[in-house]
Amino acid sequence: MTELARLIACHECAAIYRRTAIAPNATANCQRCDAMLYRHIPDSLNRSLALYITALILWVIANLFPFLGMKVGGIYHENLLFAAGWALYQNGMGELGLVVFLTSIVFPLITILSMIYLLLPVRLGIAPPQAGRVFQLVRTLEPWNLISVFMLGTLIAIVKLQELATVVPGLSLAALSLLLVVYAMARSQFDSETLWQRIEKVKALDTAVTSIRSDDKILHCHLCDGLQTKGHSCNRCGAAIHHRIEGSIEQTWALLFSAVLMLIPANLFPVMTFKKLGKGAPDTILSGIIYLIEGGLWGLGLIVLFASIIVPIAKLLSLSYLLYSVQKNSNWKPKDRALLYRVTEVIGSWSMVDVFLVGLLSGLVSLGLLANVTPGIGASFFGAAVILTMLAAHQFDPRLIWDRSHHNSAVAL
Ligand SMILES: [Zn+2]
Ligand SMILES: [Zn+2]
Structure with missing residues (x-):
C-alpha cells in the first residue's frame, strides 16, 4: 500500500514513481524515458509571482509604445506592436491577422494574468476561486504563446529592411525582448505541484490519504499532473481525465x-x-x-x-x-x-x-x-x-x- 499523494506519474510514459526530497535546483528524471518528472525550486511561488508581475508591466510597455520605425529620405513611418496582425487584416487576410494577434499579444497576456490570479491570492493566504479552470486555461494556451517566434520574425524583418531604409527600434521592441526573457524565467521558476499543495492547504481540504494497491489503475491528469484512481474528471483541476x-x-x-x-x-x-x-x-x-x-x-x-x-x-x-x-x-x-x-x-x-x-x-x-x-x-x-x-x-x-x-x-x- 502506498499513499497516492506521494506518487507522481511521468507525463510522457506514465511510469509511476514515489516522490522523494531532492536537493535545491536538482531535477528528478524518468528512468524509463528521460523526461523530467519534477524539480526542487526554492521559493518557487514567490519568485514566479514577482516575474509574472514584471512580465505584465513589460507587456503594457510593449503594447503602448512604438515598436519599429522606418526612415527613408524624408519619410518616417512608425508602427505599434499590433501592426503586424492589423496589416494582414487590412489586406483581407483577417484570419491570419487574428492568429498573429492572438499568439503574439493576447495569449501571452491571458497567461500572465491567469498566473498572477493564481499566485497572488495564495501568497495572501486565500484560495483563488475556480483555480482549476484557470490553471487549465494556462496549460492549454502555453503552447500557443509564440513571442519568441515573433521576435525571430522581427529580427529577420529588420535585417531584410536594412537595404531599403533605416530601421529605428522603438521602446516596445526593447520591452518585448525583455518580456521574452522574463516570461521564460517565470515559467521555469513555477512548480505546479507546490501551487496545488498550497491551495489545498489554504482551503484546508480534507486531504484524506488515499491508499492504493499496486494493481489499482492510476489515472493521470494531462493538464495538472494530478493522480487519482477513479472518476471521469480531475479532482484537482476539473479537466476530463482518460487513461x-x-x-x-x-x-x-x-x-x-x-x-x-x-x-x-x-x-x-x-x-x-x-x-x-x-x-x-x-x-x-x-x-x-x-x-x-x-x-x-x-x-x-x-x-x-x-x-x-x-x-x-x-x-x-x-x-x-x-x-x-x-x-x-x-x-x-x-x-x-x-x-x-x-x-x-x-x-x-x-x-x-x-x-x-x-x-x-x-x-x-x-x-x-x-x-x-x-x-x-x-x-x-x-x-x-x-x-x-x-x-x-x-x-x-x-x-x-x-x-x-x-x-x-x-x-x-
Ligand atoms: Zn517517462
Ligand atoms: Zn487536473
Whole structure:
C-alpha cells in the first residue's frame, strides 16, 4: 500500500514513481524515458509571482509604445506592436491577422494574468476561486504563446529592411525582448505541484490519504499532473481525465493529412509581394528563400528555409513514423522515439516565423510608391498547415509508445 499523494506519474510514459526530497535546483528524471518528472525550486511561488508581475508591466510597455520605425529620405513611418496582425487584416487576410494577434499579444497576456490570479491570492493566504479552470486555461494556451517566434520574425524583418531604409527600434521592441526573457524565467521558476499543495492547504481540504494497491489503475491528469484512481474528471483541476487521449491515433492521422493538403497551396501560391519603386513580383516561400540567398542574405535564407520547409516536412515525417510504429506495436528503441516526439513538439511552432515575417513586413513597409509589401494567400494556407501540425503533435499521446512496447515495466514504486 502506498499513499497516492506521494506518487507522481511521468507525463510522457506514465511510469509511476514515489516522490522523494531532492536537493535545491536538482531535477528528478524518468528512468524509463528521460523526461523530467519534477524539480526542487526554492521559493518557487514567490519568485514566479514577482516575474509574472514584471512580465505584465513589460507587456503594457510593449503594447503602448512604438515598436519599429522606418526612415527613408524624408519619410518616417512608425508602427505599434499590433501592426503586424492589423496589416494582414487590412489586406483581407483577417484570419491570419487574428492568429498573429492572438499568439503574439493576447495569449501571452491571458497567461500572465491567469498566473498572477493564481499566485497572488495564495501568497495572501486565500484560495483563488475556480483555480482549476484557470490553471487549465494556462496549460492549454502555453503552447500557443509564440513571442519568441515573433521576435525571430522581427529580427529577420529588420535585417531584410536594412537595404531599403533605416530601421529605428522603438521602446516596445526593447520591452518585448525583455518580456521574452522574463516570461521564460517565470515559467521555469513555477512548480505546479507546490501551487496545488498550497491551495489545498489554504482551503484546508480534507486531504484524506488515499491508499492504493499496486494493481489499482492510476489515472493521470494531462493538464495538472494530478493522480487519482477513479472518476471521469480531475479532482484537482476539473479537466476530463482518460487513461490515454481518446482516439489519439486516428485524430493525429486526420490532422496530418489536413496539414499535407494545406502545404500544397501554401507552396504554390505567393506568400507576399515586395514592391520597390513600383517593381517587384509575388514571391512563393521557395522563391522568397532564393531571393534572400541571391541577395547575399545567406543566414536569413537558411533560417527561413529551415523554418518554412525543413521543419514542416520533418514534423510530418516524424509524426507519421511515430504513429506507424505505435500501430505496428513496435518494440524498437522506445527511448529514442520518445526523444523524437519531444523534439518534434518543440520545433513545430518555429515554422510560424514566416507568417510573422509576412505580417511584420506588410505592417512596416507601407511607404506608398517608394516601397510596399502586400501579403499573399499562400501565407494563410501555410499558417493553417503549421497550426494543424502543432495540433497533431498535441493530439499524439506519447505514452502509446510505451504501452505497446515490451519495455513495459510501468510501475517503479
Ligand atoms: Zn517517462
Ligand atoms: Zn487536473
